[in-house]
Amino acid sequence: MTRNDRKAALLFFAPAAVFMVLFFLYPMALLIRDSVFDSKTGTRFVGGDNYVNALTSERFYLSLYNTVIFVIGAVTIELLIGLVLALLLATGFKGSQLTRTLFLSPLMIAPLVCGLIWKFMLNDQFGIINSILYRLGILNSPHSILWLSDSKFALFSCMIADVWLTTPFMMLVLLAGIQGIPGSLYEAAHIDGAGRSQRFWHITLPSLKPVIVVAVLIRMIDAARSFDIIWILTQGGPGFSSSVLSTMIYNAMARYNQTGYASALAVLFMLAMLLVCGFFMNRVWNPGKKEV
Amino acid sequence: MTALAKRQRTPATAVVMFITALFAAAFLFPYLYLILSSLKRPEEVISSSPTIVPSVFTLDNFRTMFDVLPIVSYFGNSFMTSICSTAISVFLGSMAAYGLSRLHSRLGNLFIMLTLGVRLVPLISVAVPMYRIINRLGLYDTKLALVLVYTSINIPFVIFMMIGFFDGLPKELDESARVDGCGRFGAFMKIILPISLPGLATTAIFGYMLSWNDFLMALMMTSTSAKTVPVGLSEFLTAYNLDLGPMTAAAVTFSLPVMLFSFAIQRYIVSGITMGAVKE
Numbered sequence: 001m002t003r004n005d006r007k008a009a010l011l012f013f014a015p016a017a018v019f020m021v022l023f024f025l026y027p028m029a030l031l032i033r034d035s036v037f038d039s040k041t042g043t044r045f046v047g048g049d050n051y052v053n054a055l056t057s058e059r060f061y062l063s064l065y066n067t068v069i070f071v072i073g074a075v076t077i078e079l080l081i082g083l084v085l086a087l088l089l090a091t092g093f094k095g096s097q098l099t100r101t102l103f104l105s106p107l108m109i110a111p112l113v114c115g116l117i118w119k120f121m122l123n124d125q126f127g128i129i130n131s132i133l134y135r136l137g138i139l140n141s142p143h144s145i146l147w148l149s150d151s152k153f154a155l156f157s158c159m160i161a162d163v164w165l166t167t168p169f170m171m172l173v174l175l176a177g178i179q180g181i182p183g184s185l186y187e188a189a190h191i192d193g194a195g196r197s198q199r200f201w202h203i204t205l206p207s208l209k210p211v212i213v214v215a216v217l218i219r220m221i222d223a224a225r226s227f228d229i230i231w232i233l234t235q236g237g238p239g240f241s242s243s244v245l246s247t248m249i250y251n252a253m254a255r256y257n258q259t260g261y262a263s264a265l266a267v268l269f270m271l272a273m274l275l276v277c278g279f280f281m282n283r284v285w286n287p288g289k290k291e292v
Numbered sequence: 293m294t295a296l297a298k299r300q301r302t303p304a305t306a307v308v309m310f311i312t313a314l315f316a317a318a319f320l321f322p323y324l325y326l327i328l329s330s331l332k333r334p335e336e337v338i339s340s341s342p343t344i345v346p347s348v349f350t351l352d353n354f355r356t357m358f359d360v361l362p363i364v365s366y367f368g369n370s371f372m373t374s375i376c377s378t379a380i381s382v383f384l385g386s387m388a389a390y391g392l393s394r395l396h397s398r399l400g401n402l403f404i405m406l407t408l409g410v411r412l413v414p415l416i417s418v419a420v421p422m423y424r425i426i427n428r429l430g431l432y433d434t435k436l437a438l439v440l441v442y443t444s445i446n447i448p449f450v451i452f453m454m455i456g457f458f459d460g461l462p463k464e465l466d467e468s469a470r471v472d473g474c475g476r477f478g479a480f481m482k483i484i485l486p487i488s489l490p491g492l493a494t495t496a497i498f499g500y501m502l503s504w505n506d507f508l509m510a511l512m513m514t515s516t517s518a519k520t521v522p523v524g525l526s527e528f529l530t531a532y533n534l535d536l537g538p539m540t541a542a543a544v545t546f547s548l549p550v551m552l553f554s555f556a557i558q559r560y561i562v563s564g565i566t567m568g569a570v571k572e
Contacts, residue, residue, distance in 0.1 A: 005394070006395065008391075008476045009391040009392070009394050009395035009400075010391065010395070011391070012387045012388060012390055012391025012394075012476075012480070013387075013388045013391040013392060013395070013400075013403070015384045015387065015388070016384045016385055016387065016388035016447050016451065017388070017403070019384065019440075019443060019444045019447050020406075020410075020444060020447060020448065022425075022444070023422060023425070023440060023441060023443075023444030024410060024418065024444050024445075024448075026421075026425065027418045027421035027422045027425060028413070028417075028418060028421070030421035030424065030425070031417060031418065031420065031421045034420075034421065081315070084315075085312070085315055088308050088311060088312045088315075089312065091305065091308050093305050093308055093309050093312075094309075095309070096312070099312055099313075099316050101555060101558055102316055102319075102320060103316065103319060104554060104555070104558055104561060104562075105319075105320065105323060105551055105554075105555075106319060106322075106323070107554075107561075107565070108501070108547070108550050108551050108554045108561075109323065109505075109547050109551070110504070110505035110506075110507065110522055110546070110547065111505065111507065112505070112507040112522045112525060112526060113522075113525070113543050113546065113547050116525060116526075116528075116529075116539065116543055117322050117323065117325075117326050117543070118322065119529070120326070120329070120536060120539075120540070121322060121325065125338075125340055126337075126338045126339055126340050126342055127342070128325060128342045128344065131341065131342050142340075142341070164319065164322060167319070168319070169565060172562060172565050172566060173565065173566055176562075176566040221411060221412060224414070225414040225415060225416070227415070227416055227507075227508055228507045228508065228522075231507075232526060232529065245414070246414055246416045249414075249416050249417065249420075250416055250508075253420050254512070259420065262420055263420065263421075266414070266416065266417035266420065267417070269414050269416075269417060270412070270413055270414065270417055273412045273413075273414065274412060277412055
C-alpha cells in the first residue's frame with residue numbers, strides 16, 4: 001500500500017472520527033474529569049471522594065446486586081424460551097415462516113412503549129394480568145398482586161417486560177444458528193441410531209455453542225445497560241427494591257444534581273462492564289481455545 | 293435446511309405447532325391488547341374489571357390524543373431527527389468503514405476495537421457529559437442537538453455493520469473504477485455504495501430504529517420545542533389524572549407504522565439481527 005492510499009483511507013475515516021471524538025471520546029474524558037470534582041459546584045478537586053462515597057454506600061451495592069439479578073434472570077429466561085422456540089420453528093412445519101415473522105414484532109417496539117404496555121397490564125387496579133389470573137382461579141382477588149408497588153415483585157416485573165421485548169432476538173439468532181448446522185451431521189447420527197435427544201445433546205447444542213455465547217453476551221451487555229423499561233415501570237422503586245445502576249446514575253444526576261457522584265458511579269459501571277466482558281470473552285469465547 | 297425439516301408430517305408436528313402457537317399467542321397478546329385498548333372508550337381503558345375486547349369500538353382516544361398532546365409536533369421532531377441522523381451516520385459511517393477496510397493498519401484496528409467498545413458503554417454514562425457539551429454549545433432543546441447525538445451513537449454501529457460488507461468486495465472493483473477515470477471518492481460514491489445497497493439498507497433500518505426508539509437522550513436533551521414522541525409518551529405517567537386512553541392511542545400511533553413497515557422488509561431485519569452473532 002502506498003502512502004497515498006494510506007492518506008486517502010484516513011481521509012475517508014476523518015469525518016466519522018471527528019464525530020466520535022467530539023461526541024463520544026470527549027464526553028468520556030469529561031466524565032472521568034467530573035468524577036474527581038465535587039458534586040455541588042463541579043469546580044473543587046476532591047480526588048477519589050466520589051468513588052469512596054459510592055463504594056461505601058449501601059445503595060450502590062443494592063443497585064449492583066439488582067443489576068446482576070436482572071441480567072442473570074432475564075437473560076436465562078430469554079435463552080431458555082428462545083432456544084425452545086428456535087427448536088420448534090426449526091422443524092419447519094407449515095406456517096413456521098409466518099410465525100417467525102410474527103415473533104419479529106416485539107423487536108420493533110421501543111423499550112419505552114414496552115414499559116408502558118407492561119405498566120398498563122400489570123397495574124393492580126385495572127391491569128389485565130391480575131384480572132386474567134383471577135378469572136383463571138389462580139388469585140383470590142384481582143388486586144392481590146401489586147406487581148409494581150410490592151418490593152418483592154418490582155424487579156421481577158421489569159424482567160417480564162424485558163423477556164417479552166427481547167426473547168424474539170434470542171430466538172432469531174439461535175434459529176439462524178440451527179439452520180447453519182449441516183444436515184449431513186444429523187443424517188450420520190440418524191444412521192448411527194442416535195435418538196432425538198441424543199442428536200440434540202451431541203449435535204445441536206455443541207454446534208450451537210458459539211452462537212449461544214455471542215447471543216448471551218450481546219443480551220447481557222444490553223440488559224445491564226437497560227434504562228427505559230425499568231424507569232417507566234418502577235423508577236427503581238418501591239424504595240430501592242428495583243434500583244439498578246442505570247436508574248441510580250440517572251437519579252443522582254437528574255434528580256439530585258450530583259454530577260460528580262453520578263460520574264463516579266458511571267465510571268465504576270463502565271469498569272465493571274469491561275471486566276465482566278473481558279472475562280467472558282477470554283474464558284468462554286477465546287477462539288484459540290475452542291473445543292469443537 | 294436441517295434434516296429436521298425434511299422429516300415427514302407426524303403427530304409430533306401437530307404438537308410442535310400447538311406449542312408454538314401458544315408461545316406466539318403469549319408474545320403477541322401484549323401488543324394486541326394495547327391496540328384493542330386504544331379502541332375502547334376512554335373510561336373503559338381504566339375500568340377495574342378490564343376486558344380484552346372493547347365493548348364499543350371507538351376512535352375517541354385518538355381524538356383526545358390530539359387535544360392533550362402537541363402530538364403532531366412530537367412526531368415531526370421524532371421523524372426529522374431520526375431521518376437526519378440516520379442519513380448522516382450511514383453516509384459518514386460507511387465512508388469510514390470503507391477507509392478502514394482498505395487501510396488495514398494498526399491505527400485502523402484500534403478504531404475497530406473502539407467501535408466495538410462503544411457498545412459496552414452504558415448510554416447513561418455518556419448522556420451526562422453529552423448533555424453538558426450540548427448545553428455549552430447552546431443547542432439544548434434543539435433538533436440539531438438530537439441529530440448530533442444520535443449521529444455519534446450511530447456511527448460506530450454503522451462502521452461495525454459495514455466493515456464486513458466492504459471487506460467482502462474485491463479490491464479490483466476500486467481499481468477498475470479508478471482506471472475508468474473516477475477519483476477515490478467518485479469510485480466510492482458511484483461503484484462501492486450502489487453495490488452495497490442491501491447492507492446499507494439493513495444498517496439504515498437499525499440506525500433509524502435506534503434514533504426513533506430512543507428515550508434517554510431525548511429526555512435529557514430536550515424540554516419543549518424539540519421533544520420527541522417517547523418523551524411525550526412518558527409524561528402520561530407523571531400526569532395527575534391517569535390519561536391512559538390517549539396514552540394507548542399515542543403508543544399505537546407511534547409504534548404501529550414501524551411494525552407494519554418491518555413486516556414488509558423483514559428480510560433485511562432478520563439479516564441485520566443475525567449479522568453480528570452468526571457468521572455465514
